[in-house]
Amino acid sequence: MSLTQINPLTDDQRDALQELTNIAMGQAGSSLAMLLDAFVDLSVPRIRVVEVVELPATLADLVGKNILVSAVRQSFQGYLRGEAIIIFGEPGSHALADLMGYEGDLGESSQAELLLDVANILSGACLGGMMEQIRNFTETHGPADLSFSMPSIMARDVPAAQIIDPKKVQWTHSLLLEVNFTIKDRNFVAHLTMLMPEDGIEKIRGIVDEFIAAI
Amino acid sequence: MSLPILVVDDSAMARKMLIKSLPPEWDVSIAQAANGIEAMAAYREGKAAVMFLDLNMPEMDGYQVLEALRQEDMNSMVIVVSADIQPIAQERVMAMGAIAFVKKPISFDALNEILKQYGVI
Incomplete structure (x- = not known):
């Protein structure tokens, strides 16, 4: 149990954030479709506010346990x-090389390279899409820009519950946005989860309130 | 008599944005649905001379609505409103009987252009 109390998002806030995410994900999906030359099915965004200790179980729940x-x-x-x-x-991470048109067996480092490239495209397009919308209806939260670190591999072939070690996370709570991109006939699924700490939750709350008021 | 139109989207916010983007002088009675099942029920009650249809929805999505409409009499002008901007998505829904595709975030101008083109306003 943590001492910090985070208010959950209201239904309206959740709904507005879901729609913002949905629009942003459309752009990410389109970038991925172009890269892989395939039709990408988009999910309905899922939004949760969780305690960090719950993250492994939540990720397993969102991504699949087995x-x-x-x-x-x-x-x-x-x-x-x-x-x-x-x-x-x-299967998706191994199908990537195939989707990108590489022939034969790729070495581990080239495979990792592919994962990094695709991840970079998805997070860049999705967060970029969110920022673009935010810029359209808000001016009061300072300049709406983001910078990204270089992407890095955090896990290879592990159960989803082992991706994050909560002991290494300095936050107590996290806002979690999840969308997924599926290429049905190729057995490819990529989940994009965006995690934001306590102060981020309040920032997002302010943004969606402004979005709601602007409609 | 005002024209019955149906706005289908799982997001209440998205429905509100769409309704706000409609031409103010357009004489319509507006019904709303949060998924495909509700949409088909409203359609069968004659509430959808024009249907604004989202694609990504839980329960029953926009593609399934188009399929169901095709199996009934398709007595509705369906305008798909979606964040899915893949050209193939657009081709698919047009092939399934939608008259137009408008991308999100919705623009007043784009929507009006289509409504004019089809002579509904």
Whole structure:
């Protein structure tokens, strides 16, 4: 149990954030479709406010318990701060080389390179899409820019519950946005989760309230 | 008599934005649905001479609504309103009988252009 109390998002706030995420994900999906030359099915965004200790179980719940995954992390800061974690289902990470038109068996380092590239495209397009919308209706939270760290591999072929070690996270609570991109006939799934700490939750709350008021 | 139109989106906020983007002088009675199942029920009650249809929804999505409409009499002008901007998504819904595709975030001008083009305003 943590001492910090975080108010959950109201239904309206959740709904507005879901729609912002939905629009942003459309742009990310389109970038991925172009890169892989395939039709990408988009999910309905899922939004949760969780305690950090619950993150492993939550990720397992969102991604699936009985599969091995690989994950790439990329932190962002500026107008919003947090971590984008891109999780690839095991068959998907191996199908990537094939989707990108590589022939034969790729070495581990080239495979990792592919995961980093795709992760970078998804998080960049999705967060970029969110920022673009935010810029359209808000001016009061300072310049709406983000900078990204280099993406790095955080896990290879592990159960989703093992991607994050809560002991290494300095936050108590996290806002978690999850969207996923599926290429049905290729067995490819990538989950994009965006995690933001306590102050980020309040910032997002302010943004969506402004969005709601602007409609 | 005002024209019955149906706004289908799982997000209340998105429905509100769409309704706000409609031409103010357009004489319509507006019904709303939060998923495909509600949309089909409203359609069968004659509330959807024009339907603004989102694609990504829980329960029953926009593609399934188009499919269901096709199996009934498709007595509705369906304008798909979606954040999915892949060209293939657009081709698919047009092939399934939608008359137009408008991308989110919705623009007043784009929506009006389409409504004019189809002579509904």
